[in-house]
Amino acid sequence: MEVFYIDDQPVPFEKGEKILSAALRAGLGIPHFCYHPALSVVATCRMCLVDVTDLGNGRPAPKLMTSCSTDAMPNMRVSTQNNKVQEGRELVMEYLLVNHPLDCPICDQSGECTLQDHSYAHGTGHSEMEYNKRVYGWRDIGTFVQLERNRCIHCSRCDRFTREITGTDEFGMFNRGHELTLDTFSDRAMTNHFQGNMADICPVGAITEKEFRFKRRAWKLRKVPSVCTGCSTGCNITIEHDRNEVLRLKPRENQDVNQWWMCDEGRLTYQQMNEREQRLAKPMGRVKGKLLQVTWQQLYDAVADRLEALKPNGEQVVALVDTHSTLEEMFLLRRLLQEVFSSDQVFYPQQDWTQPESEFFIETLITTDKTPNQAGARLLGLKGSQEHDVISAMKSAKLLLVLGNPFINEQPLLDLAGTTELMVHIASRQSEWTDQADAIFPGQNHAEKEGSFLNKQEHWQRFWPALRPSRHVRPEWQILSELLHMGTATPVQQPPQFSQIFQQMTSIEHKLFGNLALEKLGESGISLADLRQQSDTLAQTA
Numbered sequence: 001m002e003v004f005y006i007d008d009q010p011v012p013f014e015k016g017e018k019i020l021s022a023a024l025r026a027g028l029g030i031p032h033f034c035y036h037p038a039l040s041v042v043a044t045c046r047m048c049l050v051d052v053t054d055l056g057n058g059r060p061a062p063k064l065m066t067s068c069s070t071d072a073m074p075n076m077r078v079s080t081q082n083n084k085v086q087e088g089r090e091l092v093m094e095y096l097l098v099n100h101p102l103d104c105p106i107c108d109q110s111g112e113c114t115l116q117d118h119s120y121a122h123g124t125g126h127s128e129m130e131y132n133k134r135v136y137g138w139r140d141i142g143t144f145v146q147l148e149r150n151r152c153i154h155c156s157r158c159d160r161f162t163r164e165i166t167g168t169d170e171f172g173m174f175n176r177g178h179e180l181t182l183d184t185f186s187d188r189a190m191t192n193h194f195q196g197n198m199a200d201i202c203p204v205g206a207i208t209e210k211e212f213r214f215k216r217r218a219w220k221l222r223k224v225p226s227v228c229t230g231c232s233t234g235c236n237i238t239i240e241h242d243r244n245e246v247l248r249l250k251p252r253e254n255q256d257v258n259q260w261w262m263c264d265e266g267r268l269t270y271q272q273m274n275e276r277e278q279r280l281a282k283p284m285g286r287v288k289g290k291l292l293q294v295t296w297q298q299l300y301d302a303v304a305d306r307l308e309a310l311k312p313n314g315e316q317v318v319a320l321v322d323t324h325s326t327l328e329e330m331f332l333l334r335r336l337l338q339e340v341f342s343s344d345q346v347f348y349p350q351q352d353w354t355q356p357e358s359e360f361f362i363e364t365l366i367t368t369d370k371t372p373n374q375a376g377a378r379l380l381g382l383k384g385s386q387e388h389d390v391i392s393a394m395k396s397a398k399l400l401l402v403l404g405n406p407f408i409n410e411q412p413l414l415d416l417a418g419t420t421e422l423m424v425h426i427a428s429r430q431s432e433w434t435d436q437a438d439a440i441f442p443g444q445n446h447a448e449k450e451g452s453f454l455n456k457q458e459h460w461q462r463f464w465p466a467l468r469p470s471r472h473v474r475p476e477w478q479i480l481s482e483l484l485h486m487g488t489a490t491p492v493q494q495p496p497q498f499s500q501i502f503q504q505m506t507s508i509e510h511k512l513f514g515n516l517a518l519e520k521l522g523e524s525g526i527s528l529a530d531l532r533q534q535s536d537t538l539a540q541t542a
C-alpha cells in the first residue's frame with residue numbers, strides 16, 4: 001500500500017481513497033459532521049478542512065481542502081493542526097452556530113453531541129451574529145423519531161439516509177440559504193422501519209428517538225456489547241443502561257452482519273429486558289396441588305426424589321426448547337437428556353423464514369423468524385417440530401422439561417403437559433407452561449446473562465450481562481448444569497463459570513465449533529464457515 005503523511009505520520013491508503021477515510025482507518029481524528037462511511041460524500045459542512053502542504057508533487061494546495069472529498073496521493077503531506085487549519089475550523093464552528101440554539105442543558109443529545117464536542121475543542125466561544133436566530137417549530141416526522149429543526153446543521157446525513165440506505169426517499173431538504181430546512185414530503189410522517197438510525201447518524205440533537213427523550217442524560221449510561229434477539233439476523237447492539245434499567249439499544253458496527261444499522265422493532269426489545277410483571281422471580285414447587293415458593297436446594301431435592309420414584313426411560317423423557325435459548329443452554333439440555341435419561345427427544349419450534357429481497361442492504365435485515373438462535377438448535381441436532389412428531393413423543397412422556405417458552409400457541413401440546421408425571425419449567429418469564437409446571441426454576445433474561453447465538457447466516461456471536469439480576473434467579477446454563485450433576489455421585493460444589501461451560505461445549509462438539517476459546521469469539525463473532533475453513537487448513541498443514 002502506498003502512503004501519504006498526516007502531521008508527519010505515514011498513513012497507508014488505497015487508490016482512490018480520501019484523506020479523511022484513510023485517517024479514520026489509521027485511528028487519526030479529523031473533526032467532521034457530514035461524512036459517514038455508509039453515505040455518499042457531499043462535503044457540505046466544511047468541518048474537515050485540512051492544509052495540504054504538499055500535493056505529492058512538491059506544490060501546496062492553494063487553500064484549505066475538505067479532507068472527506070480530497071483524494072489521498074502518494075507522498076502527499078497534510079497538516080491538520082497548523083494555525084491556518086485552526087483558524088478555518090474556528091470560522092466553520094462560528095458559522096454552524098449562527099442559528100443553532102444554545103439549548104444543550106435541555107437537549108437529549110447533550111453529552112454525545114459532535115457539535116458540542118467540536119465547539120469545545122475548536123470553537124472560540126464568540127459569535128459576531130447580531131441578529132436573532134432563525135426559529136422553527138417542532139416536527140413529528142415519524143413513528144420512532146422527532147425533529148427539532150432549530151438544532152439542524154444541514155449536514156444532510158438524514159436526507160442521504162432515506163435516499164441511499166433505505167431507498168424510501170421520504171425525507172429531504174427544502175428551501176435555500178438562510179431558509180434551508182428539513183422535512184418529510186407532503187407533510188406525511190415517515191414509515192420506514194429504520195428511523196432510529198437517523199437519530200444515530202444525526203451529529204446533533206435535531207433528530208432524536210422518541211422512546212429515549214428526556215429519560216436519562218447520555219453520560220449516565222453504561223454500555224455493554226450484545227446481540228439483538230428480535231429476529232434471526234442478530235444485529236450487533238449495545239445495551240445502554242443506568243440504575244439497573246435498560247434505557248435504549250444502539251447498533252454496533254459489524255460489517256459481516258448489520259453494517260451500522262438495526263431496525264426500530266429490534267430497538268423496542270429493550271422493553272422486554274425491563275419487564276417485571278411476568279418475571280419468574282423465585283424457585284417454586286408444587287405442594288399438594290399448589291405452587292409454593294421453595295429454596296433452590298429444596299427444589300433440586302424434590303425433583304431428584306420424584307425422578308427416583310418415576311425412573312423414566314428414554315422414551316418417557318421429552319424436552320421442549322425455545323430458540324431464544326443460547327447455544328450453551330441447548331447444548332446442556334441435550335446433554336442432560338442424553339447422559340441422565342438416555343433420551344434424544346429435545347424439540348424446538350422449527351419455522352421457515354424469509355427476509356425481504358432488496359437492492360438496499362438494510363431492507364434485508366428483518367427476517368420473519370423472530371428468534372435469535374434457530375440455526376443453533378439445528379446445528380446442535382435438536383429435533384425440529386416440522387420434521388418430528390412432538391405430539392406423539394409427548395403422549396408417552398412422564399418427564400417434561402420446558403426451557404424458555406416454546407410452542408405457547410400450540411394448545412394440544414399444552415394440554416398434554418398436564419398428563420405428564422413431572423413437568424419442569426426453566427424460564428425467566430411466565431407463560432402458559434408455568435401454570436402446568438410442578439417445578440419452576442427462575443432464569444435470567446437476555447440482559448442479565450452471558451451466552452452465544454448462531455444467526456441466520458451461521459455467524460456465531462456472544463453477548464455479555466448488562467443488568468444485575470435478582471439473587472433469587474440463576475442463568476439457565478447454571479440451572480441445567482446443576483440438574484446435569486444432580487443424579488451423579490459428584491454433585492456441584494461451586495457454581496460453574498460461563499467460560500467453563502463454553503469450553504465444555506466447544507471441546508465436546510469440536511467438530512462443530514473447532515474447539516474455539518471464548519476470547520476468540522470477540523465482540524464481532526465469527527462465521528462458522530470461516531471457522532471450518534480455518535480448521536481444514538490447520539488439518540491439512542498438520
Ligand code: SF4
Nearest residue numbers: 152153155156158202
Ligand atoms: S437533521 Fe441532523 S442529520 Fe439531518 S441534516 Fe440536520 S444535522 Fe444533519
Ligand code: SF4
Nearest residue numbers: 228230231235263266
Ligand atoms: S433486524 Fe432483527 S436482529 Fe436486527 S435489530 Fe431488527 S429485530 Fe433485531
Ligand code: FES
Nearest residue numbers: 043045046048068
Ligand atoms: S466532513 Fe468534510 S465537509 Fe463535512
